[in-house]
Amino acid sequence: METPTATPPPGTTLGGMTSLDAATSPVLATAQRSRTAAAAIAPLPRSAKDTALLAIADALEARTAEIIAANAVDTDKARAAGTSETVIDRLTLTAERVAAIASDVRDVAALPDPVGEVVRGNTLPNGIDLRQIRVPLGVVGIIYEARPNVTVDAAALCLKSGNAVLLRGSSSAYSSNTALVAILRDAVESAGLPADAIQLVPGESRDSVRELMRARGLVDVLIPRGGASLIKTVVEESTVPVIETGTGNCHVYVDAQADLDMAVDILINSKAQRPSVCNSAETLLVHRDIADAFLPRALDALADAGVTVHGDARVLAAAEGGKVTALPATDEDWAAEYLSYDIAAGVVDSLDDAVTHIRRWTSGHTEAIVTTSQAAARRFTQLVDSTTVAVNASTRFTDGGQFGFGAEIGISTQKLHARGPMGLPELTSTKYIVTGDGHVR
Amino acid sequence: METPTATPPPGTTLGGMTSLDAATSPVLATAQRSRTAAAAIAPLPRSAKDTALLAIADALEARTAEIIAANAVDTDKARAAGTSETVIDRLTLTAERVAAIASDVRDVAALPDPVGEVVRGNTLPNGIDLRQIRVPLGVVGIIYEARPNVTVDAAALCLKSGNAVLLRGSSSAYSSNTALVAILRDAVESAGLPADAIQLVPGESRDSVRELMRARGLVDVLIPRGGASLIKTVVEESTVPVIETGTGNCHVYVDAQADLDMAVDILINSKAQRPSVCNSAETLLVHRDIADAFLPRALDALADAGVTVHGDARVLAAAEGGKVTALPATDEDWAAEYLSYDIAAGVVDSLDDAVTHIRRWTSGHTEAIVTTSQAAARRFTQLVDSTTVAVNASTRFTDGGQFGFGAEIGISTQKLHARGPMGLPELTSTKYIVTGDGHVR
Numbered sequence: 001m002e003t004p005t006a007t008p009p010p011g012t013t014l015g016g017m018t019s020l021d022a023a024t025s026p027v028l029a030t031a032q033r034s035r036t037a038a039a040a041i042a043p044l045p046r047s048a049k050d051t052a053l054l055a056i057a058d059a060l061e062a063r064t065a066e067i068i069a070a071n072a073v074d075t076d077k078a079r080a081a082g083t084s085e086t087v088i089d090r091l092t093l094t095a096e097r098v099a100a101i102a103s104d105v106r107d108v109a110a111l112p113d114p115v116g117e118v119v120r121g122n123t124l125p126n127g128i129d130l131r132q133i134r135v136p137l138g139v140v141g142i143i144y145e146a147r148p149n150v151t152v153d154a155a156a157l158c159l160k161s162g163n164a165v166l167l168r169g170s171s172s173a174y175s176s177n178t179a180l181v182a183i184l185r186d187a188v189e190s191a192g193l194p195a196d197a198i199q200l201v202p203g204e205s206r207d208s209v210r211e212l213m214r215a216r217g218l219v220d221v222l223i224p225r226g227g228a229s230l231i232k233t234v235v236e237e238s239t240v241p242v243i244e245t246g247t248g249n250c251h252v253y254v255d256a257q258a259d260l261d262m263a264v265d266i267l268i269n270s271k272a273q274r275p276s277v278c279n280s281a282e283t284l285l286v287h288r289d290i291a292d293a294f295l296p297r298a299l300d301a302l303a304d305a306g307v308t309v310h311g312d313a314r315v316l317a318a319a320e321g322g323k324v325t326a327l328p329a330t331d332e333d334w335a336a337e338y339l340s341y342d343i344a345a346g347v348v349d350s351l352d353d354a355v356t357h358i359r360r361w362t363s364g365h366t367e368a369i370v371t372t373s374q375a376a377a378r379r380f381t382q383l384v385d386s387t388t389v390a391v392n393a394s395t396r397f398t399d400g401g402q403f404g405f406g407a408e409i410g411i412s413t414q415k416l417h418a419r420g421p422m423g424l425p426e427l428t429s430t431k432y433i434v435t436g437d438g439h440v441r
Numbered sequence: 442m443e444t445p446t447a448t449p450p451p452g453t454t455l456g457g458m459t460s461l462d463a464a465t466s467p468v469l470a471t472a473q474r475s476r477t478a479a480a481a482i483a484p485l486p487r488s489a490k491d492t493a494l495l496a497i498a499d500a501l502e503a504r505t506a507e508i509i510a511a512n513a514v515d516t517d518k519a520r521a522a523g524t525s526e527t528v529i530d531r532l533t534l535t536a537e538r539v540a541a542i543a544s545d546v547r548d549v550a551a552l553p554d555p556v557g558e559v560v561r562g563n564t565l566p567n568g569i570d571l572r573q574i575r576v577p578l579g580v581v582g583i584i585y586e587a588r589p590n591v592t593v594d595a596a597a598l599c600l601k602s603g604n605a606v607l608l609r610g611s612s613s614a615y616s617s618n619t620a621l622v623a624i625l626r627d628a629v630e631s632a633g634l635p636a637d638a639i640q641l642v643p644g645e646s647r648d649s650v651r652e653l654m655r656a657r658g659l660v661d662v663l664i665p666r667g668g669a670s671l672i673k674t675v676v677e678e679s680t681v682p683v684i685e686t687g688t689g690n691c692h693v694y695v696d697a698q699a700d701l702d703m704a705v706d707i708l709i710n711s712k713a714q715r716p717s718v719c720n721s722a723e724t725l726l727v728h729r730d731i732a733d734a735f736l737p738r739a740l741d742a743l744a745d746a747g748v749t750v751h752g753d754a755r756v757l758a759a760a761e762g763g764k765v766t767a768l769p770a771t772d773e774d775w776a777a778e779y780l781s782y783d784i785a786a787g788v789v790d791s792l793d794d795a796v797t798h799i800r801r802w803t804s805g806h807t808e809a810i811v812t813t814s815q816a817a818a819r820r821f822t823q824l825v826d827s828t829t830v831a832v833n834a835s836t837r838f839t840d841g842g843q844f845g846f847g848a849e850i851g852i853s854t855q856k857l858h859a860r861g862p863m864g865l866p867e868l869t870s871t872k873y874i875v876t877g878d879g880h881v882r
Contacts, residue, residue, distance in 0.1 A: 039800070043823040124845055128834055135826070137856050216676075220856050235657075239677055241857045262879035269881035359480070381874050382484040385579070393569055393877030402882070403873070404565055415578050415661050415870035416682045417858040429856035432844070433822050436834030438703035440710035441843070 026202045027211035031166060031218035034139045037196035038164035042136045044193070046113035049160055052191035053109035056156065057102040059187040060180075064098045070179030071148065078172055090147050091173060101152045104407075108156040111406045114424040115162045129435040134428040136162030138220035141201075141212055142409075143168045143234060145226035148176040154225075155184050155198045157409050161427035166219060168201040168212055213238035220429075221417075225410050228337060243417060245410035248278030248365035249337045250395040253354045253380070254298075255371035256289040262392060263294060263370040264301050270368060270395040272305035276339050278411060279366055279398040283334065284345040285354045291318065291347045299324040307341045314347035334361045351376055355383045362386055364413045366398040387413060387420035467643045468652035472607060472659035475580045478637035479605035483577045485634070487554035490601055493632035494550035497597065500628040501543040501621075505536050511620030512589065519613055531588050532614055542593045545848075549597040552847045555865040556603045570876040575869040577603030579661035582642075582653055583850075584609045584675060586667035589617040596625050596639045598850050602868035607660060609642040609653055654679035661870075666851050669778060684858060686851035689719030689806035690778045691836040694795045694821070695739075696812035697730040703833060704735060704811040705742050711809060711836040713746040717780050719852060720807050720839040724775065725786040726795045732759065732788045740765040748782045755788035775802045792817055796824045803827055805854045807839040828854060828861035 041049070060067070071093040078088050114134050121131040140163045142154045151167055158165035169177040177200060185195035201208050213222065216239040224234040228247045235242050252270050254263045270281035286294055295318035302309055303324035310333040311319060311326050319326035333344040334357070348354045358367050368390035369380040381389045388398040398421060400408025405423030412418040418426035482490070501508070512534040519529050561573040581604045583595045592608055599606035610618040618641060626636040642649050654663065657680040665675040669688045676683050693711050695704045711722035727735055736759035743750055744765035751774040752760060752767050760767035774785040775798070789795045799808050809831035810821040822830045829839040839862060841849025846864030853859040859867035 039824075039826075042826070122845070124843070128838060130844060132861075138826070236680055241682075241855065243857075259879065265879060265881050273882055377876075383480075385480070385483070385576070386872065388873040388875055390875040391877070393875050393880040394882055396882045397569060397875050397877075397880065398873070402565070403571060404563070414682065416684075419870050420573075420873050429860050431827065432829040432839070432861045434829060434831040434834050434838050435818075436832065436838075438700065438706060439834040439838065440706050441714055441835055441837045 025211055027208050028215055028218060030199055030202055031139065031141075031212070031215045033196040034164040034166050034199055035218050037194040037199075038136065038138045040194050041159070041164065041197050042115075042138070042162045044162065046115075048191070048193065049113065049162065050109045052159060052188045052193050053105055053156055055187040055191045056152070056159075056184055057105040057109070059183050059190075060098055060102040060105070060152065063183050064095050067093055067098055067176070067179050067183070068095065071176040073175035074148075074173050077175075083172070091176070093148060093176060097149070101149050104149075104153060105156045108160050108407050111160065111424060113160065113162075114428050117425075119430055126439060127436070128439050129433075131433045131435075132430050133433060134425065135431050137427060137429050139164045139166060139218065140427065141166045141168065141215075141219045141222040141240065143209060143212070143222060143224045143226070143230065145170045145230060148173045148180060150225060151177050151180045152184065153407075154409060155181075157407055157424060157427060159188070159193075159197060161424050163220075163427055164197045164199070166199050166201055166212070168209060171204040174204050210237070213240060216240050223410055241417075243410070243412050243422070244414040245412055245422075246278045246365075247337055247363040247413060248280070248411075249283065249335065249361060249363040250279060250281045250365050250398075251283045251285060251354075251358050251362060251367045252281045252395065253285045253348075253351075253358070253367065253369045254287065254290060254294055255351060255369055255373060255376045255380075256287040257372045257376065258287075258290060258294070258370045259372060260290075260294055260297060264297055266368060266370050266392070266394050267298055268301050268305050271302070271307055271343050272341065273394070273396055275341055277396075278337075279395050280339070281368070281395050282336060282338050282343060283361070284343055285348050285357060286315075286345070287351065287354070288314075288347050288349050295319075295347075296322065299326070302343065305341070307343055310342060310344045312346040315345045337363065351379060352383075355380065358384055358386075365411065366390060366395045368393065368395050387411065466652055468649050469656055469659060471640055471643055472580065472582075472653070472656045474637040475605040475607050475640055476659050478635040478640075479577065479579045481635050482600070482605065482638050483556075483579070483603045485603065487556075489632070489634065490554065490603065491550045493600060493629050493634050494546055494597055496628040496632045497593070497600075497625055498543040498546040498550070500624050500631075501539055501546070501593065504624050505539045508534055508539055508617070508620050508624070509536065512617040514616035515589075515614050518616075524613070532617070534589060534617060538590070542590050545590075545594060546597045549601050549848050552601065552865060554601065554603075555869050558866075560871055567880060568877070569880050570874075572874045572876075573871050574874060575866065576872050578868060578870050580605045580607060580659065581868065582607045582609065582656075582660045582663040582681065584650060584653070584663060584665045584667070584671065586611045586671060589614045589621060591666060592618050592621045593625065594848075595850060596622075598848055598865060598868060600629070600634075600638060602865050604661075604868055605638045605640070607640050607642055607653070609650055612645040615645055651678070654681060657681050664851055684851070684853050684863070685855040686853055686863075687719045687806075688778055688804040688854060689721070689852075690724065690776065690802060690804040691720060691722045691806050692724045692726060692795075692799050692803060692808040693722045693836065694726045694789075694792075694799070694808065694810045695728060695731060695735055696792060696810055696814060696817045696821075697728040698813045698817065699728075699731060699735070699811045700813060701731075701735055701738060705738055707809060707811050707833070707835050708739055709742050709746050712743070712748055712784050713782065714835070714837055716782055718837075719778075720836050721780070722809070722836050723777060723779050723784060724802070725784055726789050726798060727756075727786070728792065728795070729755075729788050729790050736760075736788075737763065740767070743784065746782070748784055751777075751783060751785045753787040756786045778804065792820060793824075796821065799825055799827075806852065807831060807836040809834065809836050828852065 117134040189195040310329040366388040400421035558575040630636040751770040807829040841862035
């Protein structure tokens with residue numbers, strides 16, 4: 001008689017991939033251990049995962065001094081290499097920041113468990129019970145830049161969704177990430193889960209990234225988080241399925257009929273509230289019928305916010321004699337994700353021309369329309385093909401936190417699997433359970 | 442004032458991809474036209490799409506002679522090349538088969554439109570209305586083998602879901618596919634939609650497939666349908682996102698406690714009801730405690746169904762002196778998708794050993810357990826990581842039609858985007874609509 005036990009069988013690779021590769025590559029050997037851990041944590045109930053998450057939060061607080069010391073190695077190295085203070089600031093961990101990271105982990109523990117959710121379920125005409133349920137993806141690889149808080153965030157979200165995570169941070173944060181992952185692994189193990197549920201990709205070289213991108217069959221998905229060039233490399237070179245994230249060339253379009261005060265507010269908030277993030281606006285498009293009334297106010301407000309305008313001929317004409325710094329826009333400006341106090345700006349002859357411009361230049365992240373016309377709002381939302389279309393709202397709302405997801409692993413700008421802010425459900429797949437009483441066809 | 446018109450703006454490429462490539466490659470130029478058509482059909486209401494589908498069905502029936510004549514060119518060529526009659530049969534179109542294809546198109550017209558469905562919607566604490574709605578993927582590329590009915594099926598499903606389709610059939614069906622696509626395009630155009638919503642990839646050479654796989658930014662997803670080697674090539678070489686389909690190394694596991702009659706029925710149905718399809722069983726695993734009682738009956742039933750067994754030592758011992766043809770199983774047998782009257786068979790010491798075997802060898806399609814034990818059923822469904830787990834039911838139920846989806850574009854064996862039988866919703870992505878009254882952060 002079969003006696004089910006509490007321990008799952010050892011995880012093995014799909015489709016008969018041999019362990020030969022793993023024997024010769026430390027990266028693949030690590031991925032193989034992630035795969036084994038993934039099989040062990042996939043069926044765990046919420047309580048087991050939450051216990052581990054709370055252990056992580058406690059350990060981060062208890063071992064803050066260790067984290068700060070390891071972080072100092074990275075920041076010292078960065079300073080010696082002449083890295084800019086902005087980048088060093090993003091790299092720096094303080095006691096306060098570690099406490100905030102620990103608090104985020106507790107927030108993740110408080111979120112509902114996506115695994116096991118019945119997405120679809122019914123009884124078929126022949127009496128079979130069909131259920132589609134959420135299951136973990138398996139092994140999630142994250143390739144990310146500078147900020148070491150991503151190490152903990154990503155590990156927490158993957159653990160909560162029953163996935164093993166394989167982390168490949170920036171070499172500039174290697175010491176911080178090594179210390180953080182050691183603490184996370186200790187905590188996970190103390191909670192009775194396999195430490196290998198959280199692993200760092202070994203090695204600081206580019207080769208280790210390349211091997212990770214070729215670990216098809218061992219890694220289920222790669223999520224690059226960072227600048228456009230990192231994401232482009234991963235998308236082009238990976239044979240592991242990729243979820244593209246984050247590049248944001250977002251547009252604000254002010255329609256022929258618009259509340260001018262609202263339009264200025266939304267423009268300035270979208271551009272200047274936090275220019276360094278992907279959901280900030282990079283291009284302003286204005287309908288010609290409202291350009292004379294709107295542009296002088298908009299350009300003044302942009303000047304007050306410290307924004308430089310890269311305008312087309314009509315925008316430059318409107319800027320003349322005003323206080324805003326205005327330069328001629330090139331194709332590079334229309335394509336740019338500035339992430340700075342710069343904005344491209346142009347006048348369009350119609351809403352459809354605005355849509356055509358957006359479809360040509362957008363990265364597909366977020367586009368906003370400001371309008372009082374119901375017909376224009378409807379047409380713009382229908383025709384714009386981006387993760388998010390905002391009507392009379394700032395582009396800055398495209399965010400897992402703002403959307404009420406409670407957490408975010410990134411913002412997908414692709415169409416497959418997940419589009420827009422990704423929360424815990426986006427870190428799952430599904431499987432069908434077919435239950436019969438001896439049913440055959 | 443903005444006056445919305447009925448004509449959408451011309452479709453353009455995402456992210457500023459130039460039309461330079463399209464100028465030098467017929468495949469990319471075709472993909473560019475698909476992209477333009479995709480932008481035009483994406484916002485169309487259901488009635489417009491259904492009118493086109495019904496026009497397609499009518500045209501297929503009206504022009505059956507033309508289809509059969511074109512098909513004869515392909516079958517003559519195949520016969521001259523010494524192609525097997527089984528393959529020629531799959532390639533052949535008769536008046537009856539064309540009528541059946543037309544009827545399938547009418548069935549697709551009768552299905553609900555997935556586009557516009559609100560997947561998630563709520564009002565955020567700040568008063569913003571958030572809606573996540575289904576939208577078409579855009580341009581769907583299908584690479585498929587022999588059977589020309591796939592040409593029409595795929596075109597109908599893509600049109601219904603608001604996608605432009607780019608078809609790359611087998612060169613052995615080139616004449617049939619060319620005739621079919623010409624008829625589909627005429628019908629679509631007669632219904633007022635752009636003919637380029639349905640296109641054939643130009644050229645019969647392998648190079649055209651390669652170019653299609655590199656058309657990232659023009660093609661949104663590639664779905665290979667066919668044998669394992671086709672799928673492997675596309676998965677490995679494509680920079681366009683791929684949905685892997687169809688390879689099925691499905692397992693039937695007979696647990697320690699099982700109804701023997703039910704187990705034999707499910708085994709024979711899973712293996713022999715239609716061995717050439719992906720959801721037929723390729724491996725039998727039997728718990729050692731029930732092997733003595735079950736194997737003699739199972740092997741006899743397999744012999745009666747004309748199935749050759751590739752067994753491990755314990756199965757071969759049980760087969761000795763019986764009527765079944767039994768050969769020793771190698772690793773190739775455990776990995777095989779026979780698609781024939783062959784089955785690999787082994788005895789396992791526990792349910793967990795069965796799971797370990799399955800995880801090692803499965804293509805992740807469908808695995809069945811036959812058991813009277815609730816605990817065993819629960820553990821098996823939790824631990825097996827495939828698109829579908831069947832409890833006391835044949836593996837043959839993993840099918841869009843059987844699941845009640847009304848149509849199927851293929852069966853995804855990957856974890857991202859779609860897993861298991863894919864119907865119309867799986868041919869969509871989503872976008873978020875954020876509606877405010879001037880909301881800023």
